[in-house]
Each structure stands twice: as C-alpha cells, then as structure tokens.
Amino acid sequence: MPPRRRAAIGLVTSGxxxxxxIHYSVGIDTKTPAxxxxxxxxxxxxxxxxxxxxxxxxxxxxxxxxxxxxxSCSPWGVLVSEIMLQQTPVVRVLPVWHEWLERWPxxxxxxxxxxxxxxxxxxxxxxxxxxxxxxxAAAAIVSEHAGKVPDTYPELLALPxxxxxxxxxxxxxxxxxxxxxxDTNIRRVQARLVAGSALPAPALTAAEMRLAASLLPDDDxxxxxxxxxxxxxxxxxxxARVPKCPACPVKDSCAWLAAGEPPPSYVPKGQAWHGTxxxxxxxxxxxxxxxxxxxxxxxxxxxxxxxxxAPEGIGVPLAALHRLNPPPEQLERSLAGLxxxxxxxxxxxxxxxxx
DNA sequence: AATGCGTGGCT
DNA sequence: TAGCCAAGCAT
Numbered sequence: 001m002p003p004r005r006r007a008a009i010g011l012v013t014s015g016x017x018x019x020x021x022i023h024y025s026v027g028i029d030t031k032t033p034a035x036x037x038x039x040x041x042x043x044x045x046x047x048x049x050x051x052x053x054x055x056x057x058x059x060x061x062x063x064x065x066x067x068x069x070x071x072s073c074s075p076w077g078v079l080v081s082e083i084m085l086q087q088t089p090v091v092r093v094l095p096v097w098h099e100w101l102e103r104w105p106x107x108x109x110x111x112x113x114x115x116x117x118x119x120x121x122x123x124x125x126x127x128x129x130x131x132x133x134x135x136x137a138a139a140a141i142v143s144e145h146a147g148k149v150p151d152t153y154p155e156l157l158a159l160p161x162x163x164x165x166x167x168x169x170x171x172x173x174x175x176x177x178x179x180x181x182x183d184t185n186i187r188r189v190q191a192r193l194v195a196g197s198a199l200p201a202p203a204l205t206a207a208e209m210r211l212a213a214s215l216l217p218d219d220d221x222x223x224x225x226x227x228x229x230x231x232x233x234x235x236x237x238x239x240a241r242v243p244k245c246p247a248c249p250v251k252d253s254c255a256w257l258a259a260g261e262p263p264p265s266y267v268p269k270g271q272a273w274h275g276t277x278x279x280x281x282x283x284x285x286x287x288x289x290x291x292x293x294x295x296x297x298x299x300x301x302x303x304x305x306x307x308x309x310a311p312e313g314i315g316v317p318l319a320a321l322h323r324l325n326p327p328p329e330q331l332e333r334s335l336a337g338l339x340x341x342x343x344x345x346x347x348x349x350x351x352x353x354x355x
Numbered sequence: 356a357a358t359g360c361g362t363g364g365c366t
Numbered sequence: 367t368a369g370c371c372a373a374g375c376a377t
Contacts, residue, residue, distance in 0.1 A: 081373085082373065082374095083374095084373090085372085085373040085374095086372090086373065086374045086375075087360090087361085087362095087371090087372060087373085087374060087375095088361090088362080088372060088373085089362095089363085089364080089371090089372045089373095090372085090373080091364090092362080092363075092364090092372085093373090124361080124362060124363080125361080125362075126360085126361030126362040126363085126372095127360055127361050127362085127374090127375090128360090128361075129360070129361095129375090129376090130360095130361095130374090130375085133375085133376095160375095160376095161374090161375065161376090162375085163374060163375045163376080164374090164375095165373075165374060165375090166373085166374075166375085169373070181373090183373045183374080184371095184372080184373070184374085185372095185373065186373090203356075203357090231373060234373090235372085235373075239371095240370085240371065240372085241365090241366080241370070241371075242366090268370085268371090270369060270370060270371085271359090271360090271361095271370095271371095273361090273362095273369095276359090276360095277359085277360090278359070278360055278361065279361085281360080281361080282360095282361050282362075285361085337359095337360095341360090
C-alpha cells in the first residue's frame with residue numbers, strides 16, 4: 001500500500017472560541033456580480049477566522065465516528081462511501097459499505113467480478129445504477145490508473161458516476177487536497193448562515209460555488225477539515241426540516257436567524273413515487289437481485305399462481321411486484337428501461353442481472 | 356434546464 | 367398518514 005496524504009479529520013481539539021456577531025452582505029443570486037469575498041468586507045477577515053474556528057471546533061467535539069473518515073481508510077473506501085452516500089442516509093450505507101470493503105478491498109477486486117454482483121451486493125440502498133457505475137469506475141481505475149484511485153479532480157470527474165461533488169470530495173477527503181466541496185448540506189448552511197434564506201436555490205448556482213470558494217481556508221489540512229465540518233453541521237444541526245439552532249456553534253452569526261427565520265421563498269416539489277416506472281423498476285430489480293437463474297418473462301407478466309410452478313427463492317419480491325399490478329405496457333417499459341440501462345440482460349429467454 | 360432514477364425512516 | 371427528505375449524476 002503506497003503512502004498517501006490524508007487529513008486526519010476530527011483530531012482537532014483546540015481553537016474553539018465563541019464567535020462574535022458577523023454578517024456578510026453576500027447573496028447567492030447568480031445574476032449579481034461575483035460576491036465580494038467575506039474577507040473583503042470590513043472587519044470580516046476576523047469573522048471568517050472565527051467562523052472557521054467555531055465550526056471546526058464544534059466538529060472536533062461532535063463529529064460522528066464514521067469508518068471512511070478514519071485516516072487508515074483507503075481512497076477506494078472513500079470513493080465507495082461517497083457513491084453510496086449520494087442521496088442515501090449514512091445509517092443505511094454503513095453496513096453495506098463494510099460488506100463491500102471486506103469483499104472488494106481494492107478496485108481490482110470489484111472490477112474482476114461481473115457488474116451484476118455489484119448490483120446484487122448493493123442491496124436496498126436505492127438507485128442501483130450507482131452500483132453499475134461504481135463497477136465501471138473500478139474497471140476504469142484498473143485500466144487507466146493502474147488500479148489506484150486517481151488523486152486529482154479532473155481525473156476523478158472522468159470516472160463513471162463521479163460528478164463535481166464526488167470528485168471534489170474524494171480529492172479532499174481521500175487525498176487531503178484543498179477543494180471546493182459543495183453538497184446539499186454545505187449549500188443549506190451557506191444559504192442560512194450567509195445568504196439568510198431558509199433553503200438554497202433549487203439548483204446549484206455559480207454564485208454558491210464562488211461563495212464556497214471564498215469561505216475555504218487557505219491551507220490544505222484546514223480546508224479539508226472545514227469541508228467535512230460544514231457538511232456535518234448541515235447533516236446534524238442545520239437540517240432541512242427542523243434545524244437545531246440552539247445547538248449551533250454559529251447561531252450568533254447566522255443571517256437567517258438574524259432575519260427572523262423567514263420561510264422558504266419556494267416550495268420544493270417532491271418526487272412522485274406511487275404508480276411510477278421507478279416503483280416498478282425497483283420491484284423488478286428486487287426480484288432479479290434474489291434470482292439465481294434468469295427469470296422468465298412470464299413470471300413478470302403473470303401471477304405465480306397462474307404459472308403452475310413455484311418461483312424458487314423469489315416468491316416474496318415477485319408477489320410484491322404483482323401486488324403493484326402495473327399496466328402491461330408500464331411493465332414492458334420498465335423492463336426495457338432496465339435493459340437499456342444495463343441493469344438487466346436477457347439470457348435463455350429470461351431476465352437476469354448482468355453477468 | 357428539467358427529468359428520471361430507489362429506498363425507508365421520520366413527522 | 368402522506369409527504370418530506372438523505373454526502374448527486376447523467377442526459
């Protein structure tokens with residue numbers, strides 16, 4: 001195992017001081033010119049330093065002990081965690097992450113198995129295409145990076161399933177680099193603390209990226225700690241629904257609190273679920289995950305009772321699918337979609353995970 | 356730029 | 367209980 005630069009997140013135990021009241025005249029409106037960095041605001045340089053101290057100090061005391069934050073965790077372990085954590089809560093990721101790292105301690109290990117095994121081992125984390133892309137990323141790491149997770153933002157960004165957030169996060173958390181990490185937690189903290197709004201804009205704006213860059217501490221190690229700390233603050237305290245402001249280390253500096261907690265300026269629209277293709281696809285993949293042989297198309301189209309034989313090992317998810325009772329055309333569309341996405345393949349007249 | 360893409364705990 | 371929401375990405 002080659003030596004690696006790695007920031008020891010969560011080991012800082014000093015530097016905590018109560019922050020003074022500071023306010024930034026910085027917005028996240030993309031139409032306005034680039035916001036003046038807080039450091040350019042009179043007296044704000046001290047405020048920025050205090051912001052760093054307050055939040056990283058809070059992080060040192062409060063941070064969860066997550067395995068991918070351990071300095072001994074490999075870059076591969078960090079990458080796997082970041083992909084799994086996309087739109088998925090930590091508590092659900094933990095057990096699956098452990099299974100993966102034990103089974104596939106290196107990218108080469110995963111790349112050496114069929115993609116379907118990645119989907120199977122993904123379990124019920126959701127968005128199983130992530131498993132497919134992580135498998136493809138492992139293959140790319142083997143073929144293009146000699147089996148080592150790349151350590152630069154552009155190289156990471158080129159990997160399947162790795163977007164701007166994940167590329168920055170892996171460069172920062174696995175390799176100790178100074179990167180502008182912007183996830184939904186950081187966006188929400190910035191929106192409240194600096195912009196004074198209840199929620200960030202519906203989509204990530206360039207202004208938010210500039211703001212995050214302007215808040216980033218100058219040196220590598222501190223910037224890594226800062227990124228992790230702000231994410232943690234958003235995850236544990238500055239939460240979307242009911243923020244725990246009394247427990248916030250920077251409540252006295254928060255523009256949103258100072259403004260009297262104004263409500264969101266827009267209503268986030270939820271995702272439809274019942275009756276959608278996604279629901280059907282999920283039910284189909286649940287069947288394929290448990291199947292040890294290709295599942296005949298008739299099994300999807302007809303209730304088990306009509307088949308004249310018991311589906312081995314897949315009775316429960318198959319029954320769940322038939323309880324959904326999707327229109328035949330929707331079932332067809334969902335199966336075709338899974339084939340098109342590479343989440344399923346046809347073999348011997350049946351459907352199976354890619355082998 | 357807006358959509359599609361899973362899952363399950365929480366309120 | 368029916369939404370809301372969780373360390374996004376690809377198209």
